[in-house]
Structure formats: structure tokens, C-alpha cells
Amino acid sequence: MHLKVTKRLTKVILEKCIKVYGLSKFHETSPYVEFVPFLSSKYTGEDATQAEYIFDDNTIVIYYKHMEDAEHLARTIVHEYQHYLQSPSWMTRYYNMGHYYSDHPYELAAYAEEDNWKQVAA
Numbered sequence: 072m073h074l075k076v077t078k079r080l081t082k083v084i085l086e087k088c089i090k091v092y093g094l095s096k097f098h099e100t101s102p103y104v105e106f107v108p109f110l111s112s113k114y115t116g117e118d119a120t121q122a123e124y125i126f127d128d129n130t131i132v133i134y135y136k137h138m139e140d141a142e143h144l145a146r147t148i149v150h151e152y153q154h155y156l157q158s159p160s161w162m163t164r165y166y167n168m169g170h171y172y173s174d175h176p177y178e179l180a181a182y183a184e185e186d187n188w189k190q191v192a193a
Contacts, residue, residue: 072138074106081106081133084145087191088152095156102155103130121147124154126162131155145188153181 072080081104089101102124121143122133131151138144154162157177165175172178 072135072140072144074108074135077133077135077138077144078106080141080144081148084148084191085131085152088148091190092152092156097158098129098155100129102152103128105130105132106135107132108136109134122151124151126154126159129155141192142188145192146185149188149191150181150185153177153184157181 085101085104094101121137122131124131131148133144133147133151138147154177157180162175162177165177170176
């Protein structure tokens with residue numbers, strides 16, 4: 072998607088996420104959104120398919136060149152917003168318990184919530 076369109080839609084979708092899901096008890100503000108054209112994560116160096124949430128910065132990073140359409144963007148923001156709502160310490164704890172991305176309880180919950188993307192669609 073084009074950056075201008077992605078930014079406009081993200082603003083609307085994020086505002087609806089705040090109304091639908093509320094604010095996180097783990098952060099003082101709603102998440103900051105950063106738009107990056109990179110094809111791999113600027114934080115981890117790994118291939119980034121869509122977006123990532125950075126707990127330390129309270130930032131959702133959207134790799135906007137990966138966004139296919141408004142539905143894809145809405146699903147992505149819903150997913151990352153779930154991470155904003157989740158406990159940072161438990162995110163790490165689950166990995167320390169031996170979970171991988173594919174079976175991490177927080178990732179599974181975020182993927183499941185993506186199916187509710189129409190609640191926040193622009």
C-alpha cells in the first residue's frame with residue numbers, strides 16, 4: 072500500500088481499536104505507530120512480513136510495503152494492538168518457558184483476534 076493511504080487508514084483503525092479494546096494497563100499512552108518501508112525488521116534484522124510491536128518503545132511498526140489492502144492492514148493493526156494490551160513480562164516469560172512464535176499463547180491470541188478485524192475496519 073502507498074504510505075499516505077496506510078497512514079490515513081491506520082489513524083482510523085487505531086482510534087477504533089482504542090474504543091473497542093480500551094487502553095493497556097501496561098503503558099501510560101496508546102501505542103505510537105511508525106511506518107517503515109523496510110522488507111526486514113529494523114529491530115531484529117529478521118524478515119518482517121507485516122508489522123511488529125516493540126514493548127520497550129510502546130510502538131507498532133508497520134512495514135507498509137507489505138500491506139496488501141485495507142483488510143490486511145486492519146488485521147495487522149488488530150494483531151499488534153493485542154500485543155500492546157498484553158503483559159511484556161509474560162511475553163518474555165512464555166518464551167523462557169520454551170514457547171516458540173508458533174505456539175506462544177500471546178501470538179495465538181493475537182492471531183485469533185484478527186478475525187474480528189471488521190470491528191475496527193475503516
